[in-house]
Amino acid sequence: MKKENILILKGTIIFTPDSAGFEVRQDSYLVVHNGIISEIYKQLPAEYAGCRIIDHGNRLIIPGFVDLHTHAAQFNQRGLGLDLELLDWLNEYTFKEEAKFTDTGYAAQVYEAFTEELIRQGTTRAVLFATIHKDSSNLLCDILSRRGLGAYVGKVNMDVNCPDFLREDTQQSLRDTEEFFERWSSTSLVNPIITPRFAPTSTGELLAGLGKLAVKYNAPVQSHLSENPGEVKWVAELFPDQSDYHQVYNHYGLFGQTPTLMAHCIYLTQEAIECIKSNQVVTVHCPDSNINLASGIMPVRKLLNAAVQVGLGSDVGAGHSLSMTQAMVKAIQLSKINYVFDHQCDPLTLSEVFYMATKGGGKFFGRVGSFEKGYSFDALVIEDNTEMAQKASPVERLQRYIYALDASNIVARYIAGQEIQSRI
Template identity: 35%
Template sequence: MQTAHSSVQAYRGSLLYFHADPAFIEHAHAWHEDGLLVVEDGKIKAAGDYATLHASLPQGVQVQDYGGKILSPGFVDSHIHYPQTDMIASPSPGLLPWLQEYTFPTERSFEDPRHAATVAEFFLDELLRVGTTTAMVYCTVHPQSVDAFFTASEGRGLRMIAGKVLQDRNSPDFLSDTAQGGARDTEDLIRRWHNHGRSLYAITPRFAPTSTEEQMQLTGELARAYPDTFLQTHVSENEEECRWVKQLYPQARSYLDVYDRYGMMRPRSVFGHCIWLDQQDRARIAETKSAAAICPTSNLFLGSGLFDFEQADKAGMLMSLATDVGAGTSFSMLQTMNEAYKVARLKGSYLPAMRMFYLATLGAARSLHLEGTIGSFSAGNEADFIVLDPQATPLLARRTRLCDSLEETLFALALLGDDRVIAATYSGGRRVHARGQG
């Protein structure tokens, strides 16, 4: 791996990044077929045509040649559970029995900080191997699970968001906190980790059914007291779950309204799934500048339902793609794009590849209110980027040779790609993964 230093680094290859949502603006992307990416002190200094920029490089700078490959901002996964790494691909007839049979018993072991540290390291290896440079991560109810995760991510210099799960009812005794205790732990963790290095904290109520009204109230108070933190939770994932929430919170207009009543809808709040929303819910997400994390592989795996891209766009919702491992069946954002495309088709809409790559990069950064920090090659952004290889497999090489447009090439990568497509991953200007090494 490269070491961090203050000198300029330069990378030649085809450059792809976005400055707007291609669903609404024509020419929303930048494409430099023979491009140069210039990095200094871990941040983007310039991105453009090689012919224009190479003469401006300081004397002695060696250019890393990625000819035939595409350099893109690193993928952003806006909803994923690191403690569920070891239970990925666990069979179950639905969400609620899956939680009871697999999720809760697996998360119990994270009371052991050594186990948490071991899983965190493997989890981060997997993210980097598939080109994910930032993720919004659920830990467990145990504060030590958060400490283990951020210790591991900071050791690698990664931009990560994570938080301790809050759950004080409808949970096994071994996985329950208390309303007051959970709030105290969360505040301690915010002070310890939020904006420490590249770490950001997410206040994390698991979902409304596993929190008492007292815990929801205290969670909303924390969200108001620390407005620059993130908030992550689940909403309207499964019809049975929605009926359960209605029983537990009969005063609420909808499942989403439960969170709204406790002051949890605001910028940097990210709601996983958002399948069974109505028009009023979608309008409220847009109005509050909250965001939806779309989890197609998880939703198909558990039979939860199909996200409605068309209605979300009509409402003007912020949204991004997410794997939702371990209900999601792959860490790869390319495989997540594959399933998102099919979900859109089944709902009667169409997702171009350009839109899917936007949702996994700049779109995710906008959803997280981190535009200007990650998600594009704009000058001053952190130099988190990946190198995509259109010839990574024999089938991809054969297919992409016949592509006559960028859209067609990206579509092939999304529908046929996996971890093998990621030739290299860079974080803060450092190479943190190279295909075939370590």
């Protein structure tokens, strides 16, 4: 191994090999070969003599955050319309905002600012919705690639039950999606994902076509599931042949036939939970969004007990922040409110939500989100630099960072071994 391909960071290293607890390696050396984690050492072996070591002293070194569900095109509508519930919020705010992305000049401005904020907040991998517009979706991929982020990007598909200015012709929608896939399928860090907005804005013909594309490109899929009671009722009316909301996706090969993310998953029948589990669909908890639109509380403990995978998402713009530390805090807080009403459901722990925001969500990208051997080196260096840092344990310092500090405490960011600069 050439010395220039080796990166060594020294500091207090914390990660979650599983959700039950933290692995802490104080004053240790994290050795990275060609962007991949090789080993963590207390004493650096002689073979590394002469390699460049970045000594972070007492700083915390943690995996970068993984945001499994957010809408890049809704970045400018954060904090707007949040007295509404889902369907009114879509009609009165979101669709009007997304229509602006027909203008690539506007898209460039929003997507640059969005990407900068992702980096600033310490998100190293994200799964994104763009809009129906192919050109601005390409632009988002270009910007993410240039900045070095890891992402799945969805060109959104909608061909019914939406305003004329966002309604796609079904066959054109499928052709645009295929072109988008042809362009981005073989790139390394930014890849395409099949993205029907949700069942109500999709005809069966569109969903069938997307299911075929998912098979053809062995492509992952993302959408929304059972977020709001009005939405669930509407899906039952629109798809009377399907016994349950999730069966609409399942029927068309968009529910675990290839790796699949489903955001929200609040109102699930037992049959739906069993199908999610057997199809290995990954559910995404978006606490801010669920609170803001008064959608409900995802039954996270029940899903974990059923061995369902759960990740975390910021879901901007229904969520008002891209901060994954705040998503972790809100997930714990919601689970505690839920516990007050149902003592069968224990609150989530810090290590459980940290796992969701790192290794748990990172699985969607491969070996991402941990510091075990063979994982991609995606990392944040956290400077807390207070008296407490001298007195508190590493896990207490991490907890304090997650709850009470913010993005300004991140002093370095790495994605796949490359240092990424925030411009702020």
